[in-house]
Amino acid sequence: MKQNILFLLLCSIATQVWAQPNSQPSFVSPEVFSDGKVIFRLWAPKANEVKLNAQFEKAPLAMQKDDRGVWTVTVTGVKPDMYPYAFNIDGIQIADPKNSAIFPNEGFQNSILEVTGNSPLVHTLKNVPHGTVSYRYYNSLALGIRPVVIYTPPGYEDNPKKKYPVLYLLHGTTDTEETWTKVGRANIILDNLIAEGKAEPMIIVMPYGRAYPKISKSAGSLRNWDNLQEFKPDFFDNLMPFVEKNYRTKTDKDSRAIAGFSGGGGTTLYFGLNNLDKFSYVCGFAPGMLENEFDRNNVGAFGNPEQTNKMLKMFWIGVGKEDGLYAVNQKYMEVLKQKNIRHETFISDGGHTWMNCKLYLSTIAQKLFK
Numbered sequence: 001m002k003q004n005i006l007f008l009l010l011c012s013i014a015t016q017v018w019a020q021p022n023s024q025p026s027f028v029s030p031e032v033f034s035d036g037k038v039i040f041r042l043w044a045p046k047a048n049e050v051k052l053n054a055q056f057e058k059a060p061l062a063m064q065k066d067d068r069g070v071w072t073v074t075v076t077g078v079k080p081d082m083y084p085y086a087f088n089i090d091g092i093q094i095a096d097p098k099n100s101a102i103f104p105n106e107g108f109q110n111s112i113l114e115v116t117g118n119s120p121l122v123h124t125l126k127n128v129p130h131g132t133v134s135y136r137y138y139n140s141l142a143l144g145i146r147p148v149v150i151y152t153p154p155g156y157e158d159n160p161k162k163k164y165p166v167l168y169l170l171h172g173t174t175d176t177e178e179t180w181t182k183v184g185r186a187n188i189i190l191d192n193l194i195a196e197g198k199a200e201p202m203i204i205v206m207p208y209g210r211a212y213p214k215i216s217k218s219a220g221s222l223r224n225w226d227n228l229q230e231f232k233p234d235f236f237d238n239l240m241p242f243v244e245k246n247y248r249t250k251t252d253k254d255s256r257a258i259a260g261f262s263g264g265g266g267t268t269l270y271f272g273l274n275n276l277d278k279f280s281y282v283c284g285f286a287p288g289m290l291e292n293e294f295d296r297n298n299v300g301a302f303g304n305p306e307q308t309n310k311m312l313k314m315f316w317i318g319v320g321k322e323d324g325l326y327a328v329n330q331k332y333m334e335v336l337k338q339k340n341i342r343h344e345t346f347i348s349d350g351g352h353t354w355m356n357c358k359l360y361l362s363t364i365a366q367k368l369f370k
Helices: 002-017 186-195 225-246 263-273 291-297 305-311 326-338 354-365
Strands: 038-043 050-054 070-075 081-089 092-094 111-115 132-140 144-152 166-170 203-207 256-261 281-285 314-320 344-348
Touching: 038 081, 050 070, 081 354, 132 225, 144 186, 144 225, 166 225, 166 263, 186 203, 186 354, 203 225, 225 263, 256 263, 256 354, 263 281, 263 291, 281 354, 291 326, 314 326, 314 354, 344 354
Parallel strands: 166 203, 166 256, 256 281, 281 314, 314 344
Antiparallel strands: 038 070, 050 081, 081 092, 081 111, 132 144, 144 203
């Protein structure tokens, strides 16, 4: 919440740099139509150039200024989904001051566009029983007070004796513990799948994946070795005990899964494949990795492939054909084949996006704990 308020304040200050003393005219941004047309607007009378940067466009779009100082661009044919976007004002990127939906991220400040369309998507809010999303904090002796977002499924509060399996779900590099709910809509996806009888009711634990303050927020990928070594004891010695003490969890390995996106996907493979006594399900969503790290990061799985196959109920990797990590993931899959390590692959269209993350989560959620 504090991050969102700060983002909007910064956006307001930034636009005032280009603003005239007169009052701002009234308008809506973004204005979304049912046919996929979207109008973006920004008031910046003193700006020389304004462009729209949006994930659904391959290049920035120039915006046009009217006599009120409002810059506008209209885009048509936007497919239903959720997209990050921002405005570039004379070389400075800001989120949309008119849009309160902010993408939780420490590396960039984007707004979120949602195009609903006529047919429901996996993350569409439906009239079904809903779980609860809680913002919690746990103590780490090495890292201090740590945030974690926890989803409990519908009915959790109604049956105080029932225990649930747990999915540990890790975000990507520069994302935060909020990104999986605010952008990935993990809670809504599970609500819908549980209501349809396609997924088992489960608890989802979404921690903050950077070992800050020991590891700087500008220190690169979450799967970098230094971050892995600092986050590992926090995850296993602090986070997991906190969850199992405060929530009604099943604590056997067959009732635990770990999944993650990008840098968090690389973290997932490292944690999961080197701790086969703790997780029976390991799922990477376009996992971040380098070829020269394969052996070092997979000692537990590569050392005894036969035992790995016995210990894992599911080892799953999804990646898009246009993802910058597609090639290295393909090489990793080849190594898994050479070592006869069983795994499932899901090759989707598209790139390194949260649209694909929602697809991957909805796919694996239907396979877990069955």
